Amino acid sequence: MPSLDERQCLECGGVVRGRADKKFCSDSCRVAFRNRLNGEEYRYIRRINNILRRNRRILMMMNPTGRNRVRYETLRAHGFDFNHFTSTHRRRDGSRYYYCYEQGYMPLDSHWYLLVVKPFDGTPNPAVVSNGPDVRRHAR
Secondary structure, eight states, X not given: OOXXXXXXXXXXXXXXXXXXXXXXXXXXXXXXXXXXXXXXXXXHHHHHHHHHHXXXXXXXXXXXTSEEEEEHHHHHHTXXXXXXXXXXXXXXTSOEEEEETTEEEXXXXXXXXXXXEOOTTSOOOTTTOOSSOOHHXXXX
């Protein structure tokens, strides 16, 4: 049994030598202890973050111009998960944009989605918001 002035490693129970506030006998014991302690807590967060990053990569790949239409089946075929997004934006007409970080999408109908990009600085994206009427819409 160690004497009163010897401390035990929190991971392996070995003798800890060195500074008075040292809790582990080695770096490997410290890392193993932290991994075991935080493993369950961060596993869920890591899984959600991986889904969000994958969704963002898919949206970036499908939307190189900043505004694009894509079919639901195409997004699903690439592994897009519609249940995970970072934020939403409701428009005046009641429709809603869903965002994975700065990459967004809005359902147009049961098969089509509009893809957009939200600028980092908060200014309107010229590919998404226009300053005047769309002339093509009024052409006959």
